[in-house]
Amino acid sequence: MSKLWIVGDSYSIGSSYKQNLWQYDENWIDIVSKQLNVQDNDVENFSQFGVSNDYIFKKLIESFYQFQENDYVIIQTTSPSRK
Secondary structure: OOOOOEOHOOOOOOOOOOEEEEEOOOOOOHOOOOOOOOOHOOOOOOOOOOOOOHHHHHHHHHHHHHOOOOOOEEEEOOOOOOO
């Protein structure tokens, strides 16, 4: 079974994160996982609000050895001005 790994900034926060600012039932992560036939419990999302590309790269490297053949990895970078 394939997993979907996502690392990025707030544009990659999943729809399961509910807060006053995020009032939607589905976003691009849900659509992509459905198209790839990846179940919700097989989505690993390490995205955070306001993070830098250094953070994104660090999370990618920390997760790298957990990737399996046929997994999907999406890296959504952020503005280079974020530190």
